[in-house]
Amino acid sequence: MSTSLRSSSPGTLVSREESHAPTELPRAIGNLGAIAIVVGTIIGSGIFMVPHNVALQVGSVSTVLLVWVVGGALALAGSLSLAELAAATPEAGGVYIYLRDAYGKLAAFLYGWAALLVIESGGIATLAVAFSIYSSFFFPLTHLERKLVASSVIAVLTLVNIAGVKRASWVQTIFTLAKLAGLAIIVGFALFAHNLTPVAPPPGYAPPHTSLSSFGVALIGVLWAYHGWHHLSHVAGEVKNPSRVLPRSFLVGALIVIFVYLSANLAYLQVLSLPVMAQDAYQRVAAKTMEILWGPRGAAFVSGLILCSMFGATNGNILGGARAYFAMARDRVMFSAVGRIHPRFETPYVALLIQGVWSIVLAATGTFEQLYTYVIFTGWIFYAAAALAVVILRRKHPQWVRPYRVWGYPVLPVAFAAAALIIIINALARSPRESGIGLGLVLLGIPVYFAWTRFNRTGQSA
Numbered sequence: 001m002s003t004s005l006r007s008s009s010p011g012t013l014v015s016r017e018e019s020h021a022p023t024e025l026p027r028a029i030g031n032l033g034a035i036a037i038v039v040g041t042i043i044g045s046g047i048f049m050v051p052h053n054v055a056l057q058v059g060s061v062s063t064v065l066l067v068w069v070v071g072g073a074l075a076l077a078g079s080l081s082l083a084e085l086a087a088a089t090p091e092a093g094g095v096y097i098y099l100r101d102a103y104g105k106l107a108a109f110l111y112g113w114a115a116l117l118v119i120e121s122g123g124i125a126t127l128a129v130a131f132s133i134y135s136s137f138f139f140p141l142t143h144l145e146r147k148l149v150a151s152s153v154i155a156v157l158t159l160v161n162i163a164g165v166k167r168a169s170w171v172q173t174i175f176t177l178a179k180l181a182g183l184a185i186i187v188g189f190a191l192f193a194h195n196l197t198p199v200a201p202p203p204g205y206a207p208p209h210t211s212l213s214s215f216g217v218a219l220i221g222v223l224w225a226y227h228g229w230h231h232l233s234h235v236a237g238e239v240k241n242p243s244r245v246l247p248r249s250f251l252v253g254a255l256i257v258i259f260v261y262l263s264a265n266l267a268y269l270q271v272l273s274l275p276v277m278a279q280d281a282y283q284r285v286a287a288k289t290m291e292i293l294w295g296p297r298g299a300a301f302v303s304g305l306i307l308c309s310m311f312g313a314t315n316g317n318i319l320g321g322a323r324a325y326f327a328m329a330r331d332r333v334m335f336s337a338v339g340r341i342h343p344r345f346e347t348p349y350v351a352l353l354i355q356g357v358w359s360i361v362l363a364a365t366g367t368f369e370q371l372y373t374y375v376i377f378t379g380w381i382f383y384a385a386a387a388l389a390v391v392i393l394r395r396k397h398p399q400w401v402r403p404y405r406v407w408g409y410p411v412l413p414v415a416f417a418a419a420a421l422i423i424i425i426n427a428l429a430r431s432p433r434e435s436g437i438g439l440g441l442v443l444l445g446i447p448v449y450f451a452w453t454r455f456n457r458t459g460q461s462a
Helices: 031-042 046-057 061-088 094-104 105-135 143-162 167-190 212-226 242-271 285-293 296-329 349-365 368-396 411-432 434-462
Strands: 004-006 013-014
Touching: 013 411, 031 167, 031 242, 031 296, 046 061, 046 094, 046 212, 046 242, 046 285, 046 296, 061 094, 061 242, 061 368, 061 411, 094 105, 094 296, 094 368, 105 143, 105 296, 105 368, 105 434, 143 167, 143 296, 143 349, 167 242, 167 285, 167 296, 212 242, 212 368, 212 411, 242 285, 285 296, 296 349, 368 411, 368 434, 411 434
Parallel strands: none
Antiparallel strands: 004 013
16 A cells, blocks of 8 residues: 555655644643643752752751742742743743743744753753763763763653653653652651751851852752743643643642652751751762661662652653744744654654754763753743733733633732842852853844744745
8 A cells, every 4th residue: 555645736745644644732631740740840859959058058947948938939939920821822832932922933932942952951951961970879880871871861751752742741740759759758757757866067067147148049059949840831732621720730739849848858957957968978968868867778769769850850841841842833933844743642753852862962061060050040031031921911912811810910920020030140140151151042042033034034935
């Protein structure tokens, strides 16, 4: 039997499989899967590492908890702002779509450009590199072997996502439940242990003086731990009953993460005093906590939990990120092939492949710290703009049906945008080289955009 069909144009063959390719992504993500994307994408490596960095900057337990509450409040404010936009325009692409509707195609293109070069691909690469570092706890790895492990994680999860959004959603759900169960075990061991005295600080230790500046430095690390709250918006076009599921999942997911993070910090502090947590020897604070509670088996348990956590977070980043480039292709500001949907698996397979290849390049060439800084700085520029898009689109399109309206409007989205601006300025001051490179990559998208649109006009008039 022939595997091709003749098109209406003489001499042109069209694949039978391609002729039946779907034109829209299927709505296959339910309520549990949506919540798992929020929780599983946020909880990666941060809660296991960042508490040490926070302890270096602040001098009291109450301030430690306050930093995590403020970071959680910002993530919740951002989530609720995106929830209104996602429920009103439940399309694949998320932040890209909101920026396009509020500011025009150039702003949206710059986000998609930055997402591909730095934000999403960089986030994927950062998690994969961290995964390879923690893998060495079980298997001693050379520098080259770590790069191969990081690349393999990206490649495997990219193929899983190409094989279907249901499969990717189930992977996300399974690993999210696993990491929540693991964290619950750590919290249970610490909070309910009998006759437990926190490890005492070294003699003569002077706690750091907490200032507004040091609080801000601690907050940067906490925001990395909360990074990923926006990813559900990218797959809004594949969520069932989006007007109800999206707002609920953003809210419930963010609240779960805040509760888990505060519980984990209380558990650590139950075992380690704050001065001890600040010591370099206790940088891997979760592993040290379980090592004290359960010996070497406890440290091995936490290392396995971290690998599980980062694997799930990497999957969530891969799942969400590619939808932005898919939406760009549908808007004709990206190669049309990127907007293709796999005829069998019904996934944006070309967008996923491009993202996967570039993420592997970043993982193979960049360091963990460089990738982390690029992601935080460039990402928050667009998160601030997306939050303000709530205000702009209410005025620009008052006729839109909005199943959910953000609480505390307009204070909540405006306050979030203001906080994001402070974070951006702080990142520029603290890491001018990395932040400057990130900003330069974003601005490089401007001539690329105009060259692309001119090319498109020329092609259409020819």
